[in-house]
Amino acid sequence: MREGGDNTFTGDAQKVIQIGTFNEARPDWDTPWQAPGPADLFVDRSDALEELLDFASDATAQPRTAVVTGPPGVGRRALVRRFAFRTRDRFPGGNLYVDAADHGADADPFVLLGEYLTGYGLTSRWMPSTIPGRVGQLRTRSAGRATLAIVENAADPALVRRLKPSAPGSLVLVTPAPGADLGELRLDGARSVDLGRLADEDALDLLTALCGLAPDGPPATRIVALCGGLPLALRVVAAQIAALHDRTVDDLVAELADEGRRLPALSLGEEPLVSAAFTTVYDNLPDPVRLLYRRLALIPGPDFAAGTAAVAASLDVDAARRGLTALAAASLLERRAGGRYAFHDLVRVHARERAHEEETPEQRETAVHELVRHHLATAAFADHVLMGTRTRVADLRDLLASRADPFRADGPKEDDPKEAKRKALAWLDAERAGLVAVVGAARERGWHTETWQLAEVLTGYYLNHRHLADWAATSGLGARSARESGAVLAEARLRSLVSRAHTDLGDHARAAEELDTAIRLADQALRDAEGHPGSADSARARILLASAWEFRGRLLDLTDPQAALDAYDRSYALNREAGEWRGVALVRYFRGRTLHALADGKSTVESDGLRRQAAGELDAALAHFRSIGDTRMASRVLIALGGLHADGGDAATAIGLLEEAAAALDGVHYEAEARLLLAGLADDPDAAREHLRRALAIYRDAGDPRADDIARRLTEG
Incomplete structure (x- = not known):
């Protein structure tokens, strides 16, 4: 007996009516067709429809469950109703429908x-008065023919199980309630069908079919993007x-383009339809998860991992991970590869609105500042792993003193440099877009010291993996912040380093401008420190001026090798003079390369002499880099020596040196240089192509223009 129910029949009389009299009076029952009709206009979703159709195709399978997930407003209900319409022949037992949100x-x-059973023509007079009785009636009446049962806005896995028809081939098709997690149904073998945003082409089809805009016009494409x-x-x-x-369409587009007005613009009359859909889900979340949701919107960049989320919300990583899982289950976050998460664009706008409504300006500012410092510290640890003792302007000892090095701090391989490097590069690769955004966020808020410090520590990454556009962007912001904060040497350092990015991008004039500024700044700093010749500022200015002249030589190598030697x-x-012996070794390496280049076109005697000089410089540089454990620079010297031996006709020695360098560099930008030389020395065409493919992958990943030339070589070859 249902607790608190209206029990019209009790005892034996009830049993007689339910089991005997009813069945005698109604030996057959209606075929239910309760599902609402589909939307007039439905685009795409072919993959999701096919997945559902395939899942429901076996008419002999035990009754199954499928859960359609996705962010609010993505069209889950439209897909479910389209599926019901498409499968009337597939389910001869009809379809049942309830929307739990109505109750x-x-x-x-x-x-x-009871709603399900009314589809079979069962009136209140004959309706069982207990939940088990009604479950039994559903199973009985659905036993003979495969039936589709639709449950919208389901909040409880147990509810879904009770609403499952019993005939083989039957399917329960579910959409979760706002904020509900139906993951438990996977234990029953439920299939999850996740709906993402519409592809641009399909979104254009939907928009233009609904309002008549020209599909190839700027307003339509802009609206789809927004x-x-x-x-x-x-x-x-x-x-x-x-x-x-x-108003005009352009007025509407302008309103949507303003992030602060976008969600209010997505309203009809006084109904904020899109914002309300997100708010309904948000309001059903626990308080800690709502806090995490708001704080995630403050993270600069397109996506984030649990570690960054923990910093944003002042949580430990395990708690942040649980919160991210809850938000993903509620379809407020999208899962990305590598354990990362991202907002849908409009959901991010909603989360930012919540942050501005429910957090004070001080709370938001503190959260973003801690995110900047977190990225700065982690990138600094990564820079030390990748670049060792190279010259740096930023003094981050106080920042790093209270933090554990995430790349060397734990695990059985904590003393393994290769493992530390692998972990550092993995973090930098994963956070790459976010790091650019963090530099921009720091600059936007006037945190100039953190801006140039982060820009400087990232140069080690960019020297190894040539993400040229990122390099130019972060160094440009950093240089301007260094100037505005009076950090002259930092500006000089950033401008000299970024000249390499502009050189690789083919903008030699811009590279020269950056070097002119860097040399002028470093030279002035050195002059200002002349009264204190033994001071730290004097030594640092001298080292940075030496570095700027080295980069000047590297630019001149492309046009005037003899002038490059003067710069070196x-x-x-x-x-x-500064006692910077690593810098001395660097210059000897570059001098060796330039001397080798000058040997081309000379007489035999001159050419041999220049090659001997080049070999001497390179051997000296190699010995120094090996003595200080600088594997990266030692490998670059091996590449130069390989090229020198190849030109001298000693292909076997050259190949050995180049293969050693390529193996040590393993994905670093300079590996591509070794691969190109190995491709030219390979006797086997297939081996040559493999070297070219590897170089192409490295250059493409970095956005290096040389990728196009290699691709042409592979195509033409």
Whole structure:
């Protein structure tokens, strides 16, 4: 007996009516067709439809469950109803439908089962008065023919199980309630079908079909981008366009383009339809998860991992991970590869709105500042792993003193340099876009010291993996912040280093401008410190001036090798004066390369002499780099020596040196240089192509223009 129910029949009389009299009076029952019809306009979702159709294709399988997930407004209901319409022949037992949201947050399974049973023509007079009785009636009446049962806004896995038909081939098709986690159903073998944003082409089809905009016009494509492919948002905008009076489409686009007005713009009348859809889910989350949701919107960059989320919300990593899982289950976050998460564009706007409504400006500012410091510290640890004792302007000892090195701090391989390097590069690769955004966020807030410090520590990454556009962007912001904060040597350092990015991008004039500024700044700093010749500022200025002249030589190598040697001589002298022996070794390496280049086209005697000089410089540089454990620079010297031996006709020695260098560099930008030389020395065409393919992958990943030339070589070869 159902507790608190209206029990018209009791005892033996009830049993007689339910088991005997009813069945005698109704030997057959109606075929239910309760599912609402599909939307008039439905685009794409072919993959999801095919997945559902395939899942439901076996008419002999035991009853199954499929859960359609996705962010609010993505079209889950439209897909479910389209599927019901497409499969009327597939389910001869008909379809059943309930929307749990119609019955409040705690929808009573007793009531929902009653809705199902009315589809079979069962009136209240004959309706069982207990939940088990109604479950039994559903199983009995659905036993003979495969039936589709639809449950929208389900909040409880147990409810879904009770609403499952019993005939082989039957399917329960579910959409979760806002904030509900139905993951438990996977234990029963439930299939999860996740709906993402519409592809641009399909979003254009939907928008233009609804409001008549030209599909190839700028307004339509801009609206699609601003709506993030969310069908609900597109339908709202289409309805607004159809009802425009005193405004134009361009006015509407301008309103959507303003992030602060975007969600209010996605309203009809006084109904904030899109924002309300997100708020409904948000309001059903626990307080700690709501806090995490708001703080995640403050993270600069397109995606994030649990470690960054923990910093944003002042949580430990395990708690952050649980919160991210809950937000993903509620379809407020999208899961990305590598344990990362991202917002849908409009969901991020909503989360930022919540942060501005529910957090004080001081709380938001503190959270972002801690995120900047977290990225700065972690990138600094990574820079030390990758670049060792190279010259740096930023003094981050106080920042790093209280933090554990995430790349060397734990595990059985904590003393393994290769393992530390692998972990550092993995973090930098994963956070690459976010790091650029963090530099921009720091600059935007006027945190100039953190801006240039982060820009400087990232140069070690960019020297190894040539993400040229990122390098140019972060160093440009860093140099301007260094200037505004009076950090002259930092500006000089950033401008000299970024000249390499502009050189590789083919903008030699810009590279020269950066070097002119760097040399002028470092030279002035050295002059200012002349009264204190033994001071730290004097030594640092001398080292940075030497570095700027080294980079000048590297640029001149492309146009005037003889002038490049003069620049290297200046750098060599300055490094010796400062006692910067790694800088001396660097200059000797570059001098060796230039001397080798000058040997081309000379007489035999001159050429041999230049090659001997080049070999002497390179051997000396190699010995120094090996003595200080600088594997990266030692490998670059091996590449230069390999090229020198190849030109001298000793291919076997050259190949050995180049293969050693390529193996040691393993994905670092300079590996591509070794691979190109190995391709030219290979006797086997297949081996040559493999070297070229490897070089192409490295250059493409870095956005290096040389990738196009290699691709042509592979195509033409």
